[in-house]
Amino acid sequence: MGYIKEQIEVIKERDPAIKKSAEVFLYPSFYALLFHRIAHKLYKKDHFFIARLISQLGRGLTGIEIHPGATIGKGLFIDHGMGVVIGETCEIGENVTIYHGVTLGGTGKDHGKRHPTIGNNVMISTGAKVLGPFKVGDNSRIAANAVVLQEVPEDSTVVGIPGRVVKVAGQRVNPCKQLDQVKVPDPIQMEICKLKNTIEVLEKKLGQIESITHIHTSMMSHDHHCTVPNCTGKEVCENYRKDHYEGKEERND
Numbered sequence: 001m002g003y004i005k006e007q008i009e010v011i012k013e014r015d016p017a018i019k020k021s022a023e024v025f026l027y028p029s030f031y032a033l034l035f036h037r038i039a040h041k042l043y044k045k046d047h048f049f050i051a052r053l054i055s056q057l058g059r060g061l062t063g064i065e066i067h068p069g070a071t072i073g074k075g076l077f078i079d080h081g082m083g084v085v086i087g088e089t090c091e092i093g094e095n096v097t098i099y100h101g102v103t104l105g106g107t108g109k110d111h112g113k114r115h116p117t118i119g120n121n122v123m124i125s126t127g128a129k130v131l132g133p134f135k136v137g138d139n140s141r142i143a144a145n146a147v148v149l150q151e152v153p154e155d156s157t158v159v160g161i162p163g164r165v166v167k168v169a170g171q172r173v174n175p176c177k178q179l180d181q182v183k184v185p186d187p188i189q190m191e192i193c194k195l196k197n198t199i200e201v202l203e204k205k206l207g208q209i210e211s212i213t214h215i216h217t218s219m220m221s222h223d224h225h226c227t228v229p230n231c232t233g234k235e236v237c238e239n240y241r242k243d244h245y246e247g248k249e250e251r252n253d
């Protein structure tokens with residue numbers, strides 16, 4: 001009875017589509033987690049075969065495959081459900097939401113702990129794959145179809161393949177300045193950063209050359225064709241020369 005009450009609360013809180021409490025019995029999440037509760041208890045008592053059997057019955061009914069070894073916290077909600085896979089050594093915190101098509105799996109490279117640890121209040125969007133024995137920090141959001149292969153800091157939004165952090169605590173991440181913090185190597189992004197830096201340096205140099213050319217043109221020409229704002233002729237440029245140029249030439253030389 002306690003389980004039903006808990007599920008009604010969780011589903012009402014997370015899914016605006018539910019109208020009546022009785023609809024809770026129509027949600028695959030309800031049955032998948034019920035089967036898992038039983039299977040997990042048997043798994044912990046080393047009744048591995050019967051635990052797997054119950055887990056597979058749950059999968060057949062709901063399309064959600066939860067290995068009986070997975071540790072699941074309070075308040076998990078699996079919306080729609082079909083195609084969800086949760087691996088044996090996966091740990092899920094409290095109040096997590098998972099959509100259809102999500103895999104919390106391994107990469108095939110690790111032994112022992114092979115699956116992710118999901119923090120509290122995390123949302124894992126439809127089609128996302130989180131692969132490997134790392135942590136996804138509390139309150140983070142994994143975008144639809146992202147493939148996450150490395151640790152995710154708290155309060156982050158991760159998008160793309162491979163998954164990269166685009167927001168932390170509601171603020172957009174500047175990948176050129178915060179690449180280390182992100183810790184998700186994206187070779188294309190890194191190349192773009194290098195190009196951006198080179199363009200910045202070139203723009204600075206061009207600016208210096210332009211200001212010097214401007215002074216020379218102003219000083220040497222009677223017909224003043226200068227396009228610099230507020231420059232009305234030789235006099236202004238002479239002043240500009242005194243303020244900005246004298247001494248600079250020596251430095252540039």
Ligand SMILES: CC(C)(COP(=O)(O)OP(=O)(O)OC[C@H]1O[C@@H](n2cnc3c(N)ncnc32)[C@H](O)[C@@H]1OP(=O)(O)O)[C@@H](O)C(=O)NCCC(=O)NCCS
Pocket residue numbers: 099124125126141142143144145146157159160166167172
């Ligand atoms: C990730 C998500 C939760 C939004 O989180 P958010 O923290 O509000 O992030 P924002 O919407 O501000 O997006 C941040 C950036 O990521 C990009 N982004 C968002 N979702 C993305 C996705 N799935 N794939 C690629 N990029 C994505 C945005 O375009 C934005 O890019 P920009 O900074 O260049 O403009 C949302 O986009 C999402 O994927 N929701 C899916 C939920 C779901 O599964 N629904 C199924 C219901 S049946």
